[in-house]
Amino acid sequence: MTQTSPPQVESRPTQKTVAEKSGFAVTTVSRALADDPLIARATREKIAKVAADLGYTPDRAAQRLRTGRTNVIALVLDPHGEILNFSGSMITGFADVIRDTRYHLTLTQYQMGEDPMAPIRHIVRNKLADGVVFARTEPQDVRVKYLIEAGFPFVTHGRTHLESHAWYDYDNAAFARLAVDRLVAKGRRHILIISPGHQYTFASHMKDGFRAAVAAHGIAGTIPEEFTIDSPSEIANARIKERLSGPDRPDAVICPGEIVAIATLAAINDLGLELGTDIDVIAKQTSSVFDLYRPRIDTVHENIEEAGRTMAQALLDEISGAAPETLQTLQQPKPGF
Amino acid sequence: MTQTSPPQVESRPTQKTVAEKSGFAVTTVSRALADDPLIARATREKIAKVAADLGYTPDRAAQRLRTGRTNVIALVLDPHGEILNFSGSMITGFADVIRDTRYHLTLTQYQMGEDPMAPIRHIVRNKLADGVVFARTEPQDVRVKYLIEAGFPFVTHGRTHLESHAWYDYDNAAFARLAVDRLVAKGRRHILIISPGHQYTFASHMKDGFRAAVAAHGIAGTIPEEFTIDSPSEIANARIKERLSGPDRPDAVICPGEIVAIATLAAINDLGLELGTDIDVIAKQTSSVFDLYRPRIDTVHENIEEAGRTMAQALLDEISGAAPETLQTLQQPKPGF
C-alpha cells in the first residue's frame, strides 16, 4: 500500500470496497443493501454498517446503466414569461417532495416560439428521466397524447380532454363563479374577464364558469379577444386601457393572475378611474408579495407550491405503478383575506 | 427476423447497432463519432451518416460510468424567499446557454434554516455534476472554501473575499452611489438604505458605496439593522413603517430590490406620505413587470437572465480548463427609464 507519485485520486468506495471490508461477495453486498430478504438479517446488518462506515453511496450512472432506471424527474418549463414566479414556486414544491427520495430533478426550458413537444420527445426517446412534468396544457394536448402513447409516466398542471392521465388543476370555473359572485355582491353589473392564452384548457374552464355565473345573475359579461400570456406588460396595459375606456365600459374586472392585475390597476390609475367607486378588481393571487400592493384589492388564492408538492407525489406514485385515474386533483379556490 | 411474442421492446440503437450497420468495429464507431482525426475522414463521414439514419444518441449513463464525467451542471437554489423570480430568471439564463451543449441542468434547493453547504458537499462527494452554481455568497463563504479545496469547478453569483474563483457580481457599490446621486439631485438630504441580509457580500459592497456617496455629498445616511432577506413581506412592511415615522424621518429610501420597494411604497401609502413630495424612492429593478407598478418610481436595472447566461458560460469555460481568474464579471448598473 505505497502512497506514491500519482497524487492519490481519492476514489469513492464501491460495493467492491464494502465487499472486501466485510468479507462478503459483491453480489451479496448488492442484495444486502437492497434489503433483499433472501440475505440473512445478520448479514444485511453487518454489511449496512460497513457501508455506512465507509460512507458508501451507490454510483448512479452504474445503476442507471444496469437497470435502465434513471432516478430522474424531468421538469419541462415554459418559456420565461411574466407569470409571477410560477416556475419558481412549482420547483420549490417539487424540490420539497423529491429531496428525501432517490430521485433527482432535471430541468429543460423550451424557448418562446419553439415546439413544446421537442424537449419531451427528446426525454422519452433518450430515456433521460423516469417521469416528466409540464404545465399549460391544451384540451387536445399533443404532448399528453404522445406520452400516453409511449406509456411514459407524466403529470401535468392543467387538465386536457384526453384519456385519463395524472394531473393537478385549479378549479378555474369555480374561481370565475366566486369572483363574479363577489363583484355582484358589491353591486357590479358589467364584468370584464381577462383571459390570456385562449388555447389553454384553464382558459376555457374559466370562461365557462364566467359565462354561467354572469347568466345566473343576469348581468353583462365581456370576454375580450385573447391577451397573449407572454406579451410584454406594457402591451397588455395598453390593451386593457382600451377596454376600460368608452361609454359602456365595464365596472369590474376579473384577473386570472397578478401580472394581469397589476397591468389592470396601472390602466385604471392611468385612466384616472377610482378603484372601489368607478370600478372594482378581483384577482387570483399566487404570491404573498401581492399583499403589499396598494391599493389593495380582493383576491382568491392559488398555492403553487402546494400544486408542485401534489404533482410530485402523484408522479412518484405513477412511476411506482399507481393508476393515473387515481392521481387527479382538482383544487378548489380559497378566498383571499 | 421474426417479430414474435414478446411485445418487441423498442430499444434505442447503440454503437453496436451502428457498428453492425456500417461494417466497422464498435471502437471505430466510438472514435469516429468523437471526430477523432485518427479515423479516416471518409470513415468518419460514413459512420456519422449511419448513426444519423438510425437516430443514434449516446447513452449518458454509459458515458458517465466509463469516463467519470457527468455532463451535468448542478444549480443549487436558495430557499424560496420572496426575491421576485430571481431563481426563475437565472434558470432561464442558464437554460439558454446549456440548451445546445451536451450538458444537462439539475437542481437542488436547500430549505430555510438548512445548511447551505449540505447539497454542495453531497454533489461533490458523489460526483453528481461537473460543475456547480449558487448565489448569495458571504465574504468568507464556506462553500467557496470547500470547492476550491476540492478543486471542483463552480461559479457564484456574488463575490467573496477568498482566493480567486469564477464569479459574477453586480456592482452594488456603484448602484448605491448612483442612487444617492440621483436622490441628492432631487434635493434629498437624509437617505435611508434598506439592506436585507447583512451577512451577504453584496450588502457590504452596497453599504460601502452608500457611506462613501453620502459622505461625499455631506448629507445624512441611515443604515438600519438588518432586514432578513427572507422575512415575510408584512413584517418588512411594518419595520419600514417604523423607520419612516418620527420627526427626523428620512426623505428618501434606496431599495435593493423590488420586493423591498413594494414594501416601502406600501409603508409610504399606509403612512399617508406623498411620494415625490414628502419622500422619494429609488429601487433596483430586475423584472419588467415592475414598470406597471403605480406610482412609478426611479429604478436602476439589473438583468438576472444575462447574469445567468454569463455565469453558465463561465462555468463551461472553467470545466474546459480556463483559469478562474479570467472568469470574473463585475456588472455595472444601467440606469432605468
Next chain:
DNA sequence: TTACGTATTTATAACGTTACAAATGTCGGT
C-alpha cells in the same frame, strides 16, 4: 450414513461506452 429440501451465499455475465494496446493494411525505399 445418505439424501434432500431449505437457507444463504456466490460466480458470471451484461448494460453501453471509451482507454489502451495490439493488429492490420499501405506505401516508398532499397
Next chain:
DNA sequence: ACCGACATTTGTAACGTTATAAATACGTAA
C-alpha cells in the same frame, strides 16, 4: 521482394451495478 514507417482499424478490458443461474452450507428425515 523485403523492410520499416505510417495510417487506419480492431480486440480486450474496465467503469459499478444488478439479474440470473449456480453453488455451498445446514439441518433433518430416512
